[in-house]
Amino acid sequence: xxxMKRFFLVILACIALTAQAQQDSTQAEAQVLKFGYLSYxxxxxxxxxxxxxxxxxxxxxxxxxxELQRVEEEFNSKYEDFLEGQKDFPxxxxxxxxxxxxxxxxxxVQFKQQLQQELKxxxxxxxxxxxxxxxxxxxxxxxxxxxxxxxxxxxNACPFIEPTMGVNLTELVADKLNKKMRTNxxxxxxxxxxx
Numbered sequence: 700x701x702x703m704k705r706f707f708l709v710i711l712a713c714i715a716l717t718a719q720a721q722q723d724s725t726q727a728e729a730q731v732l733k734f735g736y737l738s739y740x741x742x743x744x745x746x747x748x749x750x751x752x753x754x755x756x757x758x759x760x761x762x763x764x765x766e767l768q769r770v771e772e773e774f775n776s777k778y779e780d781f782l783e784g785q786k787d788f789p790x791x792x793x794x795x796x797x798x799x800x801x802x803x804x805x806x807x808v809q810f811k812q813q814l815q816q817e818l819k820x821x822x823x824x825x826x827x828x829x830x831x832x833x834x835x836x837x838x839x840x841x842x843x844x845x846x847x848x849x850x851x852x853x854x855n856a857c858p859f860i861e862p863t864m865g866v867n868l869t870e871l872v873a874d875k876l877n878k879k880m881r882t883n884x885x886x887x888x889x890x891x892x893x894x
Contacts, residue, residue: 733845736851737850738853739833742873742876745877752825759818760818763818770810833872833876
């Protein structure tokens with residue numbers, strides 16, 4: 700009798716587990732994950748401060764290019780002087796001038812590398828607050844839309860997205876950022892004061 704009771708309890712437990720598994724499976728099928736997608740770069744470019752950062756970077760690039768041009772002209776002038784006088788220079792002066800030109804060339808290369816690094820660092824520093832604002836806006840909208848994830852479609856990372864299965868967040872993010880700008884008393888990019 701004890702064995703029959705245990706056997707019966709095991710069968711009931713199996714039936715209950717099977718029923719629970721079927722119910723969980725049905726619920727899992729009903730709970731489909733939603734996702735959003737957008738071009739991060741396009742969303743970034745809609746931000747009003749993006750133009751300000753680009754203007755600062757253009758100004759900095761212009762100043763750096765002017766200095767690089769000046770350094771290059773200075774080197775070219777010294778090189779031309781060297782070429783003109785090399786046949787008349789004694790060997791010691793010739794070697795000294797060659798060394799000076801090589802050192803000048805190396806310093807110019809290092810200077811150019813330093814300027815390029817400074818440009819990159821400055822751009823990262825200026826863009827950091829924009830990335831934070833954009834990421835916050837994306838997170839807020841994703842939570843509001845109950846999305847599991849947001850896909851960045853830049854660089855052809857997602858060549859196809861079925862529109863019925865995902866939510867295009869581009870306009871929602873731009874609107875969220877522009878509303879934030881209006882509440883901060885600033886005019887959104889591309890918007891007139893007549894709104």
